[in-house]
Amino acid sequence: xxxxxxxxxxxxxxxxxxxxxxxxxxxxxxxxxxxxxxxxxxxxxxxxxxxxxxxxxxxxxxxxxxxxxxxxxxxxxxxxxxxxxxxxxxxxxxxxxxxxxxxxxxxxxxxxxxxxxxxxxxxxxxxxxxxxxxxxxxxxxxxxxxxxxxxxxxxxxxxxxxxxxxxxxxxxxxxxxxxxxxxxxxxxxxxxxxxxxxxxxxxxxxxxxxxxxxxxxxxxxxxxxxxxxxxxxxxxxxxxxxxxxxxxxxxxxxxxxxxx
Numbered sequence: 593x594x595x596x597x598x599x600x601x602x603x604x605x606x607x608x609x610x611x612x613x614x615x616x617x618x619x620x621x622x623x624x625x626x627x628x629x630x631x632x633x634x635x636x637x638x639x640x641x642x643x644x645x646x647x648x649x650x651x652x653x654x655x656x657x658x659x660x661x662x663x664x665x666x667x668x669x670x671x672x673x674x675x676x677x678x679x680x681x682x683x684x685x686x687x688x689x690x691x692x693x694x695x696x697x698x699x700x701x702x703x704x705x706x707x708x709x710x711x712x713x714x715x716x717x718x719x720x721x722x723x724x725x726x727x728x729x730x731x732x733x734x735x736x737x738x739x740x741x742x743x744x745x746x747x748x749x750x751x752x753x754x755x756x757x758x759x760x761x762x763x764x765x766x767x768x769x770x771x772x773x774x775x776x777x778x779x780x781x782x783x784x785x786x787x788x789x790x791x792x793x794x795x796x797x798x799x800x801x802x803x804x805x806x807x808x809x810x811x812x813x814x815x816x817x818x819x820x821x822x823x824x825x826x827x828x829x830x831x832x833x834x835x836x837x838x839x840x841x842x843x844x845x846x847x848x849x850x851x852x
Contacts, residue, residue, distance in 0.1 A: 607776070619637040620718060641658070661739050666732055667730060683779065686782050692709065700798055700800035701799055703800070704827070714738050716735075716736050719731055739765055808848050817834075819831060
């Protein structure tokens, strides 16, 4: 993958701009600065290597050179989309999941922002905002997909079991730019459904651990244990407690683990 191959592949869709880096600290940091400076809607920052990539909870995102698909997308929401920005992480997750489905794989979405294959983390999402006063000016949606085996961190530093597309295929996966194209194509189509029941239903149908008991942790403390029941209209997670009462988990610094 290089700038030339990316431009050729992405010419098939309408993007706002492209910044390619052989190596960068964080694509999200670059995209946030670009968004602040006036980047157009659907501008993309992509790198062959990230040296300071990050996920939620300030965790490091492991991106060795030539091993993964690491990119950040600038989204400038329309007036009709602004009330539904809490669904953006689901929009991104569905886009990656659909790309995996097209490859013949069986993805699940680990709420709120991870994609699992065979129960192991293969992709993650980090959504950050650029504010103007009290209004969101733009969103930066960082996506990282483990393509080759080298993208999987060593077992002793993993927070959750991980895998790669190469391991799932058992052979060479498709070119990274082709995977990017399918993700972006799905993103553009699902974006039109932001705020609809259709998007939330598709997200809910892809939920990992549905019907299973999980622990949801915030700030290192166990906040609630319950059975994954589904999603609310804003994308919040709905659990059932031991008394069959609904417990709603909002977005935030939440870590979700299945119990034994």
